[in-house]
Amino acid sequence: MKHIFTLLAFFTVFTCFGQFTHNPDPSAIIAPVDSLITKYQIDISVDADTTYVVHWELFKDGESWKDGWGTQVCDLNLCYLENVDRNPRSFPNDMGRGTYAWFVYFVPNEIEGATTLELVLYGDADHDEELYRIPIDVQAVKTTSVAHVSLGKDIAVYPNPAQNYFSLTNSNKVEKIKIYNMLGNEVKSFYHYNNAQHMIGDIKPGMYLISMFDKDNNIIKTSKLNKVSTGA
Numbered sequence: 001m002k003h004i005f006t007l008l009a010f011f012t013v014f015t016c017f018g019q020f021t022h023n024p025d026p027s028a029i030i031a032p033v034d035s036l037i038t039k040y041q042i043d044i045s046v047d048a049d050t051t052y053v054v055h056w057e058l059f060k061d062g063e064s065w066k067d068g069w070g071t072q073v074c075d076l077n078l079c080y081l082e083n084v085d086r087n088p089r090s091f092p093n094d095m096g097r098g099t100y101a102w103f104v105y106f107v108p109n110e111i112e113g114a115t116t117l118e119l120v121l122y123g124d125a126d127h128d129e130e131l132y133r134i135p136i137d138v139q140a141v142k143t144t145s146v147a148h149v150s151l152g153k154d155i156a157v158y159p160n161p162a163q164n165y166f167s168l169t170n171s172n173k174v175e176k177i178k179i180y181n182m183l184g185n186e187v188k189s190f191y192h193y194n195n196a197q198h199m200i201g202d203i204k205p206g207m208y209l210i211s212m213f214d215k216d217n218n219i220i221k222t223s224k225l226n227k228v229s230t231g232a
């Protein structure tokens with residue numbers, strides 16, 4: 001009888017693995033070390049009429065993981081804070097037949113190296129019933145020239161936090177600015193000139209990324225901007 005239960009458990013797990021796929025496969029994040037954060041989308045598909053209640057955990061390779069690196073996961077419910085590596089028990093993801101966009105963000109903090117992540121999906125809050133496993137190769141590499149690093153190091157965003165506008169210091173090489181939310185979606189863009197004040201009163205409060213471009217459309221620098229409501 002014990003062998004029968006063992007075989008049934010193996011068959012259940014094998015069946016679940018066959019009903020999940022992901023794209024791209026294999027998955028790999030290439031992160032410029034001078035970028036503030038790199039966004040990576042993984043489309044997870046379910047080929048079954050069953051609706052799975054999915055929990056997840058992000059595993060980091062202990063031997064190759066470097067202090068100072070960070071990750072952020074966005075599941076079907078929330079985008080979690082940096083280095084939150086599993087979802088709360090009270091926030092599972094319902095996944096039936098279809099394809100779902102998940103996002104893994106990697107924060108290199110100017111540290112080179114390579115490592116492996118594994119996003120593991122479970123069918124229970126205790127993480128006993130593994131449904132699917134997605135290995136993700138990560139490389140943090142140098143891609144920006146020394147000249148561009150030197151060019152951007154003295155640029156600062158002020159005021160920060162900001163309510164209605166922001167400006168830049170030491171920005172004579174900046175030609176254009178793009179603002180992205182933490183999902184990597186562009187929400188606003190400006191052409192820039194010295195002492196310009198860029199109005200942001202119409203965007204929602206929250207944390208944003210500001211990318212600054214030169215005349216050749218090269219990124220000089222990316223910084224965080226904390227947009228607060230009036231009176232905050």
